[in-house]
Amino acid sequence: MSYLNPSEFVTKMIDAGESKTFMSTRDTVIRAYMAGAILALAAAFAVTITVQTGQPIVGAVLFPVGFCMLYLLGFDLLTGVFTLVPLALLDKRPGVKIGSVLRNWGLVFIGNFAGAFTVAVMMAIIFTFGFSTTPNEVGQTIGTIGEGRTVGYAEHGAAGMLTLFIRGVLCNWMVSTGVVAAMMSTSVSGKVIAMWMPILVFFYMGFEHSVVNMFLFPSGLLLGGDFSVMDYLLWNEIPTVIGNLVGGLTFVGLTLYATHYRTGAPRNRPVVQQDVREDIQSKVNA
Numbered sequence: 001m002s003y004l005n006p007s008e009f010v011t012k013m014i015d016a017g018e019s020k021t022f023m024s025t026r027d028t029v030i031r032a033y034m035a036g037a038i039l040a041l042a043a044a045f046a047v048t049i050t051v052q053t054g055q056p057i058v059g060a061v062l063f064p065v066g067f068c069m070l071y072l073l074g075f076d077l078l079t080g081v082f083t084l085v086p087l088a089l090l091d092k093r094p095g096v097k098i099g100s101v102l103r104n105w106g107l108v109f110i111g112n113f114a115g116a117f118t119v120a121v122m123m124a125i126i127f128t129f130g131f132s133t134t135p136n137e138v139g140q141t142i143g144t145i146g147e148g149r150t151v152g153y154a155e156h157g158a159a160g161m162l163t164l165f166i167r168g169v170l171c172n173w174m175v176s177t178g179v180v181a182a183m184m185s186t187s188v189s190g191k192v193i194a195m196w197m198p199i200l201v202f203f204y205m206g207f208e209h210s211v212v213n214m215f216l217f218p219s220g221l222l223l224g225g226d227f228s229v230m231d232y233l234l235w236n237e238i239p240t241v242i243g244n245l246v247g248g249l250t251f252v253g254l255t256l257y258a259t260h261y262r263t264g265a266p267r268n269r270p271v272v273q274q275d276v277r278e279d280i281q282s283k284v285n286a
Helices: 006-021 025-053 058-063 064-072 078-090 098-128 137-148 157-181 188-204 210-224 231-262 274-286
Strands: none
Touching: 006 078, 006 098, 006 231, 025 058, 025 064, 025 098, 025 137, 058 064, 058 188, 058 231, 064 188, 078 098, 078 157, 078 210, 078 231, 098 137, 098 210, 098 274, 137 210, 157 188, 157 231, 210 231
16 A cells, blocks of 8 residues: 555645645635535535435445545645644744745635535535425435534534534544545555545544535525524534634644654663673673
8 A cells, every 4th residue: 555654644744734835825725616616515425325325324435535536636625724734834844934824724715615615506406406496305404404503503502512613623633634644655545545434434423524514504505494694604614613623733733743753752761681681792792
């Protein structure tokens, strides 16, 4: 699988974060737009499979196809840049400032949302025959998802908000692991296998992914879901974005950086009797 050891792929993570801060606005937005669109199609695909088979695990097993495609094509998700870009700032790469990190995050957010919303409109047209009929079974399911994961959280107040935040944290722990996994191998098969595993976990467990939600919730609103734009922003997207940032940066980016790039000083190895005998013998032989 052409595996790279951790010190090698962590260096690649920092290099990738640095390159993204200097990328042109045009390229940043285009790559983010396409990432949002492809991931949205994968989400629609997974929901369709789940509805048709009645087996959520089947949808979860197949959902990572979209994630693998977009990263092999070199596109960017907000969840990924949350993890990679700050490492270039932490490593004090020349020219990387807080402003350039925030600029990248803002542009990727805009691009991801635009791409996901484009697919949301397209799929809403398909689910309703151009808004001429009521949504089909898949469309109704997406509307239900939107309600359950907005007003459903709101019904529990602060406890619901905490649950939403933690689901966002756990989501990007897994998703960013998938982003990093793509750097663990130099072969396509190795990259795909490594990416597939954590993405399957996140989707099946129902964790909250800010970019997937950029598709699901606008779709739900277009398809008659009983929640508002403000419900979506306050009781899903904003807390999810914050949770994704915390999860990806703390559990993936900073931990890998700290232990594989800025490693701690090794402890002094105690001298044991065997070492003393070997040292004496080596001097005798010399």
